[in-house]
Amino acid sequence: MQSWRGKSLWLALSASWLLVLLRVFPLLRLAVPARPWASAPQGWPRWLDTELLPSFSQPGELPEDAPQPPQAPRGGGCDWGACFDASKCRTGGLKVFVHPVAGPISAAHRKILASIESSHYHTASPEEACLLLFLSLEVPAGECSPVPQQWNGGRNHLVLDLHPAPCPQTFQRGRAMVAKASPTVDTFRPGFDVALPLLPEAHPLRGGAPGQLRQHSPHPGVPLLALAEERGGWRTAGTDPSACPWDGRCEQNRGPEQTHPGGTLPNATFCLIPGHRPDALHFLQALQAGCIPVLLSPRWELPFSEVIDWTKAAIVADERLPFQVLAALQEMPLTRVLALRQQTQFLWDAYFSSVEKVMHTTLEIIQDRIFGASAHASLLWNSPPGALLALPTFSTSPSDFPFYHLQRGSHPVGRFSALIWVGAPGQPPLKLIQAVAGSQNCAQVSDRFFPHRAISTDAILSLDGHSSVTTSEVDFAFLVWQSFPERMVGFLTWNHFWDEAQGGWGYTAERANEFSMVLTSAAFYHRYYHTLFTHSLPKALRTLADETPTCVDILMNFLVAAVTKLPPIKVPYGKQHFEATPPLVPGGPEPQPTARDCINQMAAGFGYMPLVSSRLRLDPVLFKDPVSVLRKKYRSLEKP
């Protein structure tokens, strides 16, 4: 009986244990692998006495740092604050004097001199200058150019050195800044020296070849990779990651590829450029071709790296990781590829395509250092139209320029100023003033010549005494301008053409299916273009414009087209004014020979023809549509 009771008790107990064990075992199995018993605890431990730990600096320790007398820079090095005396530049801005060069100079040097001498930085007197430029000449290897007079220990000097072959000992550069083509990373002093691109011998003085990119996205047939060859050409490389394209060791299984002779530009999406210095020349080629440079551990400083954000246009990768780099290139999102491609073209056009641009960029960088807080913002350097065309003297706020509204999420100020150019004193153009002032958007009407400071609005409506516009024409044109604040919006147009017979450019005021210029006798444009017109154009061109009034129109259109790379915009214009105002077009439909010269001189001054033709006109949405006039907002535009 007792044993039965014992047995049953035992049975019940063991059954309950079994049940409990069965439930616990799976739990144990779940828990055990997650917690490594043997190994150390994961992560940085949470100390029990965290609160008791001492601070790295005892209170009062920092302020009690023993004061130290000012130190001179050690190691004989220089930086901007220590070695450049900017006080001379305060008064007259950056004025550059070029040390006269003794002996024969090469064509490349002549171009450099010409580009500086024609710029507004140039001065002929060394006393007035705050920067003295010294051209390091091509000399037999191992020797160095002699130091010029007035060297002054190199203070406020910029030594221009276009040859990658370095002068053996860093010659007595002393306190001089060195602007050098592709300097090695080790000798480059950031914030003091300037890294120049390695220019080919035949680089043009002005204008320069435009970027080669014809479309935003890579063409489907274009190979992914091109590899810079030592001999100067490009080789299209297979995309097979097992055939590491820049490593000689796996040369045998390169896959299908083509070799291109030197001089031709690569046609690929990415251009692999080895990091050795002679390859720096490839860098500009890739940039011009719109082929995204992939630099493999470059030993040289990228050109103008002080201001240009190269991460937006190139990829600096580690040559030791071929598989990773190739995989990353192949998997790069389309959006990034598009952005990189476009940036190469913008940078090429803005800073590298001509000797003039390279030199002006160099000087602009130095000027930015002098300006300090009122220098170009990074946005101005790294987005179109580029820092050479966006003057920081106009404003330090990007929203004041016509170019950055998208990036800044801003809008142009919502009204305009009418600016009426009255040549000779006489009857003020009352009717015109009435018509313009009738617009609700008109903030002020002014008839003074060049009233820069008086203009408070972003938009300027430029008119002359003979123009005749109606209020609704002005209203509609202004509305259109607000959508395109960087372009000129006008009523009357001219078109330019290549005249085979004369062997030069010509233009016509005849009505045609295309146009490339709008007349400033009735046009909206951003007030920034006044500043640009006055301060950035070469003196020769402005003199030309002053002498021939027609040239002003052409010059303004050249300028805006060079900045925007886009055509102006035409808006509808009532027919009756067109015929009622013959003096609008001086010389009638066929411009006079002097005016004709003017377009060719402008093209020569710019180095290329910036004008772009357009085949469209922007009309009100319901313009001349078969609906009731009452529905139309700009019905008076349609009156015959």
Added chain:
Amino acid sequence: MCASVKYNIRGPALIPRMKSKHRIYYITLFSIVLLGLIATGMFQFWPHSIESSSDWSVEKRSVRDVPVARLPADSPIPERGDLSCRMHTCFDVYRCGFNPKNKIKVYIYSLKKYVDDFGVPVSNTISREYNELLTAISDSDYYTDDISRACLFVPSIDVLNQNTLRIKETAQALAQLSRWDRGTNHLLFNMLPGGPPDYNTALDVPRDRALLAGGGFSTWTYRQGYDVSIPVYSPLSAEVDLPEKRPGPRRYFLLSSQMAIHPEYREDLEALQAGHGEAVLVLDKCTNLSEGVLSVRRRCHKHQVFDYPQVLQEATFCVVLRGARLGQAVLSDVLRAGCVPVVIADSYVLPFSEVLDWKRASVVVPEEKMSEAYSILQSIPQRQIEEMQRQARWFWEAYFQSIKAIALATLQIINDRIYPYAALSYEEWNDPPTVKRGSVSNPLFLPLIPPQSQGFTAIVLTYDRVESLFRVITEVSKVPSLSKLLVVWNNQNKNPPEDSLWPKIRVPLKVVRTAENKLSNRFFPYDEIETEAVLAIDDDIIMLTSDELQFGYEVWREFPDRLVGYPGRLHLWDHEMNKWKYESEWTNEVSMVLTGAAFYHKYFNYLYTYKMPGDIKNWVDAHMNCEDIAMNFLVANVTGKAVIKVTPRKKFKCPECTAIDGLSLDQTHMVERSECINKFASVFGTMPLKVVEHRADPVLYKDDFPEKLKSFPNIGSL
């Protein structure tokens, strides 16, 4: 526990041999013990394994209990830092290997207490800040506990403050780390380098090839692209609560709050104050404070006492002058107060200068020009000052405010160097969130007019209206710039007509069959599309003339980043219903074009298919409607630009007119389209569509000019 289980299983064999009295006693005892064990086991495992694993995976220990490591006096010392080190020479990228997430792996050595032969500790074991820093790394995505997979190693030897450590012994401690290997891929954090009397600007501990994240680098010691310049953390960041103050003019124009300033500089500052009166305030330490008041939190000018750091919020510009060291903790306080730092420390490498654009948040004045500081600052326009104040505060919030922020920014910089193709952009580093939200970066920003010769690809979406389709094909094929025609056959139940039946046209014609009848098939980035320009056209749009299509293509070339289309539509705000409304009447404005006939860049196909926000794509496919509105939203949102409507209005056989008999159907259609707009606006979080009042016509459209001389005479005919 396992042992006791086994014992119990073997139990029955043992128990019968005992006396029954004992037996019951033992059984009860065993079961109590077992139940107790099971209960503790369950308590330990059950809830914790489900809720949080971090708690028990981290050992709770005291810093005092860490193992002691003895450093023999003759143990090796690393070489001094190598000034020529660069990432591609001194850093071993192979350790970082291929990582699909493009994130480096960081290992932290376990904490030890280092003592010399005599048992004297080498340094404080660890400071609060360094512990915080290592905790931050350990909690981040970068951390790994597997030393063999790590790419970067962080020693737990605290070198934040050089004053607290013995240099030679610390170096020896570094050298005996298990993966030291000349310091390759090791990262040291130091905020207070140098020591009296000459205060070097980089940590004096010999460290060979190790990377240094240092506060107070000068250009002479900083290895560009290798070291990382970091801020000197201000303990006040955590101790004091300082709410953000709106930018704007403040009581003092220029303020100096530092206490330990070289007398020569103090003279210069006092001269500034004398010259500009009230606008300049130069503070010093308080000498007459009563006991118990924390002197670091007070500053004095003559007899006036100011609270620090609150007083910084009263100034527009604040001087950050070099002390014995270049890096000063006051920079952090100044930024936090939204005061623009005026950095007067020649050759100082500002924190994170590799990625941060300090021109936007600070003014650097050469030491020599200190006396001119006031006039230099005065020339900065008020608008720019406010921008800088905002930027200063943002820099503090993002990169200065905690040890964690400093540590993560440092690792991000190193990560960006190793995976440059995945690096953060200038804008991501520098733009404050408000700017980031408002700004649009157009993916097709380059002003570029594609050559006419490239032509366009027409994509016709069709289901089964073969007759109408053939008419469209014939019409479109007359357009000179057409380079290819793609028919998207959206009917899975019916085969497309045989090859011989298709109209014979001069350009290649390709039929793509789809797997599912979805509207988004129209916007798929087909490999067959070789041109950049795409003309999307419905299979019933037969009323467009060849001139109109050709002109549309010309307009697209001038506006390649926009939707260029024929029928225009408008969205309106319905004040009564308080929501958006779709409008197809004859209006003076347009904000959308229908994609039943529109030119656009093929990149937008890619965006539509792969980057459409939210569930819009599925929504469109489910409702079989509004794919065109979705496209309009997408393009306007990404480019920030309005559409271009071309040529006059026509009686279009538009989507909303097809297959609609009565007015009621028309109305449901409009309601549905309005719903789409409201739905998309809520997904995008904003209304990206832009309203304009213009359309594009040929230059001489309706001008009094001989028709035969016009380029596009046949426009607007009904």
